[in-house]
Amino acid sequence: MMKEITYSPSYTIVITYECFNYCTYCNFRVNSKLDSWSRIRKINFLLEKIQNKSISEILILSGEIHPQSPVRKIWLQDIYHLCRLALSMNFLPHINVGLLTYTEMKILKTVSISMGLMIEQLTPILLNTVHYSAPSKIPYLRLQHLSWAGKLQVPFTTGVLLDIGEKEENSWDTFKEIALIHQKWNHIQEIILQPYSSNIRQKSNISISNQYQLVKLISKARNILPVSIKLQLPPNLIQDSNYLLRCLKAGIQDFGGISPKDEINPSYFHLSKEKLSKILKYGKWKLRVRLPIYPNYDKYLSQSLQTVVNFWQRNKRLD
DSSP: OOEEEEEEEEEEEESOOBOSOBOTTOSSOBOGGGOOOOOHHHHHHHHHHHTTSSOOEEEEEOOOOOTTOTTHHHHHHHHHHHHHHHHHTTOEEEEEOSOOOHHHHHHHHTTOSEEEEEEEOOOGGGGGTTTTBOGGGOHHHHHHHHHHHHHTTOOEEEEEEESSSOOHHHHHHHHHHHHHHHHHHOOEEEEEEEEOOOSSOOSSOOOHHHHHHHHHHHHHHHHHSOTTSEEEOOGGGOOOHHHHHHHHHHTOOEEEEEOSSOSSSTTSOOOOHHHHHHHHHHTTEEEEEOOSSOGGGGGGSOHHHHHHHHHHHHHSOOO
């Protein structure tokens, strides 16, 4: 019998690559002087081009704009209007734009299907190293954001970033904190396990010891986290097909949103559905399309948002 691994066909729109954090490992951020903000007219053209191509999810991505920035209000309005545009074209917006205030999240909840924010790692040790110039990576602030999403009943994706200087037990502690918040609010759909990947793609395979560590971490995470939370791994970051299959066997259930370009790791291209399916077949796995919201979270949406979700559930084939 074939086992299933899910993914969401998506398209990413980046509001801005500007970010007031400076994380030493980041492949996304650019200097504000080198960036130009996306505008609605241009995005409307892009969305029209991908209509009727079985893409359900529009991932709205952005660097973090400083809470006191004079352009913060405009930035929020751009995100809001982009979500409304996507909904008007029967797309399902998923927002991942960094820390939001409670009020900002409440506003965006009315026009988005789901939201996300990487917890990364909760150990304060990283504030002295890779997060030294990243004020929004203070662990308390990330957990507060996750709790606010729960209070507002926002279907949520979070994640752990690996190999950025943490110790093994730091990841376990991060999983436990996420589990506690989910047990209170029941809103976390999935957790991404994301190995750090250099922007310069490595030609050599990951060492056997590192492969073992990731497989061990997946198994441990599955034991710590509630079964209702899916474990997600970006398949383009695992270049060895046998290694990828071992990760699935250890507990990975989902590949996340697969889009034409991985904006976070632009040097790591996604395989086509056909090539990925061929790899999976060896392990008796098959791909299954899903929406950016899991069915048990539909009840968290307003009636107008549920209508767009129902459009995909009833009128589009999810296979």
